[in-house]
Amino acid sequence: KHLPPENSDRVKPFMLWSNILYTKDKEASFELDIPEFAGEAIIVAIAVNKDSIGVTSSSIVIKDDIMIKPSFPRFALKGDKMEIPVRVFNTTNNSKSLTLNSNTSRNFSLKYDTSIVIPAKSSKVIKTKLEALEEGKGYVEFSINDDNKTFTKKVELLTLSPFALQSKTYKGATSVVRDIKIPKKFIGGNIDVTISNNLIGSLRGDLKYLMKYPYGCAEQISSKISAMFYYNKLLKGDTLLKDVDFFIQSGMNIVASRQNISGEISYWRAGGYVNKDASLYAIDTLLMLSRNGYTLDKNVKSMFISNLQSIAKGIDDFTYDVNLRIYAAFILAENNYLEVSTANMMYKNLLSKADHLDRAYLAAIFVSLGEHEIAEGIYSKTMRKRISTLFTQSRSFSSRSSNIAKFFNINSKYFKKDYTNYLDANREFKKIYSTYDKALAVKALYSYLGKESPKKMSVELNLNGNPKILNETTTYSTTLKSKDISIYPLSGITGYSFDVYKNIPYELKNHSSNIKNMDGIEVTREFIDKDGKPVDLKNLVQGSRIYSKMNIINFKEIDNVVINQRFPACMEIINSRVSKGSHKFNNNSISLDNKDIRDDRVLYFLSLEEGKHIKNYPIYISSRTTTIYTPLIVTTKGEFGLPAVIVESMYDPKAKNYVKEVHTVVVK
Numbered sequence: 001k002h003l004p005p006e007n008s009d010r011v012k013p014f015m016l017w018s019n020i021l022y023t024k025d026k027e028a029s030f031e032l033d034i035p036e037f038a039g040e041a042i043i044v045a046i047a048v049n050k051d052s053i054g055v056t057s058s059s060i061v062i063k064d065d066i067m068i069k070p071s072f073p074r075f076a077l078k079g080d081k082m083e084i085p086v087r088v089f090n091t092t093n094n095s096k097s098l099t100l101n102s103n104t105s106r107n108f109s110l111k112y113d114t115s116i117v118i119p120a121k122s123s124k125v126i127k128t129k130l131e132a133l134e135e136g137k138g139y140v141e142f143s144i145n146d147d148n149k150t151f152t153k154k155v156e157l158l159t160l161s162p163f164a165l166q167s168k169t170y171k172g173a174t175s176v177v178r179d180i181k182i183p184k185k186f187i188g189g190n191i192d193v194t195i196s197n198n199l200i201g202s203l204r205g206d207l208k209y210l211m212k213y214p215y216g217c218a219e220q221i222s223s224k225i226s227a228m229f230y231y232n233k234l235l236k237g238d239t240l241l242k243d244v245d246f247f248i249q250s251g252m253n254i255v256a257s258r259q260n261i262s263g264e265i266s267y268w269r270a271g272g273y274v275n276k277d278a279s280l281y282a283i284d285t286l287l288m289l290s291r292n293g294y295t296l297d298k299n300v301k302s303m304f305i306s307n308l309q310s311i312a313k314g315i316d317d318f319t320y321d322v323n324l325r326i327y328a329a330f331i332l333a334e335n336n337y338l339e340v341s342t343a344n345m346m347y348k349n350l351l352s353k354a355d356h357l358d359r360a361y362l363a364a365i366f367v368s369l370g371e372h373e374i375a376e377g378i379y380s381k382t383m384r385k386r387i388s389t390l391f392t393q394s395r396s397f398s399s400r401s402s403n404i405a406k407f408f409n410i411n412s413k414y415f416k417k418d419y420t421n422y423l424d425a426n427r428e429f430k431k432i433y434s435t436y437d438k439a440l441a442v443k444a445l446y447s448y449l450g451k452e453s454p455k456k457m458s459v460e461l462n463l464n465g466n467p468k469i470l471n472e473t474t475t476y477s478t479t480l481k482s483k484d485i486s487i488y489p490l491s492g493i494t495g496y497s498f499d500v501y502k503n504i505p506y507e508l509k510n511h512s513s514n515i516k517n518m519d520g521i522e523v524t525r526e527f528i529d530k531d532g533k534p535v536d537l538k539n540l541v542q543g544s545r546i547y548s549k550m551n552i553i554n555f556k557e558i559d560n561v562v563i564n565q566r567f568p569a570c571m572e573i574i575n576s577r578v579s580k581g582s583h584k585f586n587n588n589s590i591s592l593d594n595k596d597i598r599d600d601r602v603l604y605f606l607s608l609e610e611g612k613h614i615k616n617y618p619i620y621i622s623s624r625t626t627t628i629y630t631p632l633i634v635t636t637k638g639e640f641g642l643p644a645v646i647v648e649s650m651y652d653p654k655a656k657n658y659v660k661e662v663h664t665v666v667v668k
Helices: 199-212 218-234 244-256 276-291 298-313 322-334 340-349 356-368 372-382 400-415 419-429 435-449
Strands: 039-048 053-062 066-070 081-090 096-099 101-104 108-111 115-118 122-132 136-146 149-160 164-174 178-181 190-196 458-463 466-470 474-479 484-491 494-504 521-528 545-554 558-566 571-573 592-597 601-608 620-622 624-634 637-641 645-649 656-659 664-667
Touching: 066 136, 066 149, 081 096, 081 115, 096 136, 101 108, 108 136, 115 122, 164 178, 164 199, 164 419, 164 484, 190 199, 190 458, 199 218, 199 435, 199 494, 218 244, 218 276, 218 435, 244 276, 276 298, 276 322, 298 322, 298 340, 322 340, 322 356, 340 356, 356 372, 356 400, 400 419, 400 435, 419 435, 484 494, 521 558, 521 645, 521 656, 545 558, 558 624, 601 624
Parallel strands: none
Antiparallel strands: 039 053, 066 081, 081 122, 081 637, 096 115, 101 136, 108 122, 136 149, 164 494, 178 484, 190 474, 190 494, 458 466, 458 484, 521 545, 545 624, 558 601, 558 645, 571 624, 592 601, 637 664, 645 656
């Protein structure tokens, strides 16, 4: 939801190869068709005979008699009205009276004066008015006919929505009539429908979300390939899982490449920051996939095992807390690498410090070691309770949902499949939020369902006022025309998932206030000039350099935050890593985990430190403000939509906010 669709490369590479040419005359000729290109090219010739090899090169200027050079922005937003200068060159020795013709895709409207006179060896600029009417890929093509020749220039241009993508999911399983009401704001948007005779089908929308999730940290890639593996076990042949083995193996290779010298997995890139929870989870996922036939380099695996053993034993170089030490031991036990002495040490020294989930892991460890009496002693104090009563809050990297999924998975896999716990877990899974939660839910349901054969199902689905009978798993997408959905199971249990999504405008909001929810985030933004003074967004000057100044305010520490700062099409982001001197202002109170610069946005990944509070008490005296500056240049005249900035925690739905200063900006 935070990345634009892929666009075709604006600049087409010009590189041609002649293949091998044979000659006995010390000369060779080669004819080639030049693509749409103007400029200097280099010709490189390599000659070989039985005695020697030689190479030479020469430059050649490629130009047409008439050349068309439009200056388009990198993208457009629906509703943008922009002035596009089109320079036409006459490289001949004669004056030319020309007519500029054009052709556009249906999502653009173009107006301009068509007739021009250009003196010899000169050029002129035609001012065109371009309006982006609809979203999607499109093009604008100019052409000029002269002396029975046609000269063309075609530019591909992607039009995006100026509004943020909002979504909502309804999922579950039912054997009775179920009525669902979708908020009216989603009417006219898209809905993805899954009706299944398999309970895991209710999570198909979560799998689709995972597969399209745009970021690539170690946890997110691991969650994606884990969910694909377990989902494929139960619903083989699903269209979402085309080439599933290839994508799982590719994901494994990416995660494994981030292993550091200690055997841990870096969060974003090799040699970078290590999130201990995510590292263990990624190692757990790769070892599980390795057990199931996927390829994992033996040296990488050996370092994983050594790392896990050091963590479990509490060696000084690996300062992991009790929860993670027990989790590391559980991973070792699942892969038959846990030493009995380590398990006994944990039982003696760590059991008293263990919470419900830790005890579940310890019980499973002793089952793996064949110590069923010890396992039963641990199990009886925790595992017999309903999971809905065991977890009331999240811890560290995990949410309440992910903790329930882990507990439910262990209970189903190592002890007994409890239907009451399944009902509790299924209710919780309707609220899952993060990629981590979604992957663990699929894994837990697989442990509960096993490889059970599909059950017969018959259900009447009434969507958009059109009832239909379904007797097999069905998935499709359509436009949402009515807010009412009804499910009438005729036989069996029906698993369902409805994912609705639409680009919906946010209301204007750009102020800082006291955060009522201490778990929340506030965000403000303003555009300033080189002196730090606010600029008038209704009176920007083409060619001027400005800066986006964004403040993020929070009280509590919030980890794994993503900031999606989109810009209008009239502003080009200056990459300070390649443009020296572009960063006049310094960011404040920020340590970025990752930064991704795209044509239309900058994505920041970071963790927010906590504000000031009374020592040893969760009473905050003041908030903490993180300031981020982004250098920009104003490139194109016209009226342009200004998208909202969205800030959210990737793992906590409570920590989310946005800012939107105005609906449009004007460049004169």
